[in-house]
Amino acid sequence: MWEKLRRRWDDLWHRDRLDREAREELEHHLEMEVARRVRAGADADEARRQARIDLGDVEEVREHLREGRTGFWLESLLKDLSYALRMLRKRPVFTTVCLVTIALGVGASTALFAVVDAVSLRPLPLPEPSTLVKVYDTNSSIGVERTGVATGNLVDWRRRAEGFRGIAGYYTMGRTLTSGGESDVVLTSQVTEDFFPLMGVSAALGRTFTPEETAASLFNTAAAPVGADPVVVLSHRLWEKRFGADPGVVGRTLTLERRSFRVVGVMPSGFAVPGPDVQLFIPWSLAGEEPRDQHYLSAVARIAAGTTVAQAEADLRTVAQALGREHPETNQGWSAELVPLQQDVVGDSGRTLFVLLAAVVLVLLVACANVALLSLARALERAHEASVRLALGATRPRLLRQFLMESLVLCITGGVLGALLAMAAVAILDRTQPSVPRLDEVTLGLRALLFALGATATATLISGLPSAWRWARAEATPDLAGTPARVVGRGEGRAWRDGLVIAQIAMAVVLLVGASLLVRSYQRLRAVDPGFDPRGVLVAPIFLDMEAYGRGGKSRTYYATLIQRLEALPGVVSAGGATALPASPLGPDFERPVWPEEIPNDPRVRRPAWVRMVTPNYFRTLGMRVVKGRGFDPRDGPQSPSVVILGESMARRLWPEGNAVGRRLVIDYSTSGTYPYDVVGVVNDVRFGGPRTEPRHEIYLAHAQRPYLVMNVAVRSSGDPRYLVPAVRRVLKELDPAKPPHGIQTLDDLLGATVSRDRSAMLVLSAFASVTVLLSLLGIHGILSHRVRERTREIGIRMALGADHHRLRRWIAGQAVKLTLIGIAVGSALAAASARAVSGLLFGVSLTDPAAALAVACLPLIALVVSLHPAWRATRIDAAEVLRSG
């Protein structure tokens, strides 16, 4: 056994020595024979000649012995490799086209896979991510779905719901951070004491909050927490950006909304709960008396081991029902809903990305089919070569291997280039794109590289097999004297070629249908009237703090002055403010129960309404219409009667007869009581969440009568609003130097952001579809040209016999149309089967939209045009020359 192994080892590593020894042995043999003959009386030279004839050639046997050794395959593989490289170098155009095609295909699909992997496939970077859920309040009786949790219920939930390891709450808002003489607004999250333990992540530096620190912090909805010795935990990003990654940052102080906070810890990088933009964490105690009907808390929970999400949800609902019986005035009808945290974070973008990934894989397949067509054509050109080599004694597997080696070299090089492209793409990826979550986690890791490997292997198989198949079936009895035209002209491999082109067209049809549906859908989205005019409007969020503005109507004065100064700017038509702007994620956005005063306060007639505080010129600035009654004006001050303006659908819901103006509406502020308001006007509905969403039931109050610290100001410009940015910044700075201007942007951009995913999906899919259509047209062109070439003789003879050009052209065009039509039939079936995947991305477009059919119907026409060139070439065939050469 040992001997055998040693021999194999020798075979592998001492090839040259073995080869030398074989020669020595063979020559020894020969010399002995010669010596014998000489002894028998022959002449030395003659004896040598005769011995050679009788015994055979030393070199040939040596060659034979070499092939018999272990590891010979390696040697021949290297030979095949160098042969393949030589052949590829000889045809630089073919090689370049194939390389670029495969590199682009593999690169694009790998990069997209890396994104899909990071966004949807990889679990959240937290311990036991599958047990984390987001908790929402719902109330189907009044049509409220997935809203924030009421803080008052959280304590009961924690105590009474089984199936949870804990339920933590947090609330996120912008606050002004000052440190090292620099001020800006950062997103901060105030978190309950169990937040960090529940996430299972501890600080990278220092520590998270102690129970004492949490207990010491009191919460006030609109401002920073107050209490003795307030503390903060920094995000890793803020630590790097604002504190230069100083390891001694723990114990230092920073100023948040004019109060001094002590840093106790820094979170590790990659900790992105509640979101990657959150820069600071503040402790938050919910121990006091909390309202049960203010649904603004974000809640995240860990379900207990061995409990399913459904069980935990059922538990929580039982508790919610019990609370509804115990506190009917606030909890009637309210229930809870659990959403796995990963699903909550990824949302709809996962689906969009999957569609794009599927699309890019189709592009890759089509690209490979093109490479296959190219190499098939080459295989046919080289059929002659194959025949000759078979006749010279090459074995068929060896030939096949050689040919596969070429496509392997092409695909591996293409794959490596593709992986490099993907790396570059991931490196320059725009990670700030707000419409896709978790982009900051995108890396080109092992999984993406494995995907690239798979893509490359697929490319190798698809692009190499058809031609290898053809190559391996080369005739062993070549017509050695044959002209290339005759060797090629056997029409073999035609089924492969037709199949490839049909498959290409089918995939092009699928992408074309998908892309045209998305284009139509995006057009529809952009055509939706949002209920306001975003053009020419600049917006800026402003977070005033409790310390400086919390008392004595100071915020009222601040905003009144601000609006006045903004309106005084040249080029400004009007300015206004609202607690929450349409399409903007910032600002207090909450709903309260309301009812007409003439109906007594009965829980069954309570309607939730989204409440916004606005300044007088807000409607005008946003381009909204006052449908009935009047808008707000400066008369609506703190001393005058409280007034309310209703959104149209809210007015219709409360007073279906249409006589809302002049009535009185009661708003329930929960712990702070219920108040009646005079309805003075009705304005048109707005699609608050962007064109994809339905209008909500909204009511507007005068900011002067109910001042809020946080507002979004809007400025309507007579020209391009971007020119106003410096002036607006200046006004803000002058008004309060401690409040740095931030987040100034156009309302158009804000609205565009709500449909930016639709836009990117449409653009990307359209690009993919165009590439595929182009590739498949190239495929048709190639196949027709080839067909003309392989029939040169036949065409020449026919023309010599008087066939007319017209029929020839018709034949070629017919081929093009036939292939296209079959491709369309197959593609339409595939498109219908895959339509469900896209339907979730569509807005107001049915799958049978004529645009898709129209786009597909153009294909045969384009194919006809493409066929013109090969047809023209066919008519140029010189009959006389063909006859002479044949």
Place this chain on the structure above:
Amino acid sequence: MATEKLDLLILKTLALASLHGYGIGQRIEQLSGGVFRVTLGALYPALQRLEKDGLIDAEWKASDNNRRARYYRLTAAGRRRLAAEMEDWERVSAAVTRILKAT
């Protein structure tokens, strides 16, 4: 000559004494009375094959005329194989002979 038959003859030759390649060829020719002539192209690939299968073994030794030569000898496995093959061959050849002699 069929390869199995040559393998059998090589094993048989080596059962008597260890020999170099030329010696094996000579011995087969002599013993067959000149009926079999062994070429390089048949002999050496057969030796390589047998060596790979572990039936024979080889080492470089000085030959009679004081030159270096590769001497082959039978291994234990080779001896077992030879016995089996010979028994097989005798049975087959006896059967073939009976058929050919039948009238």
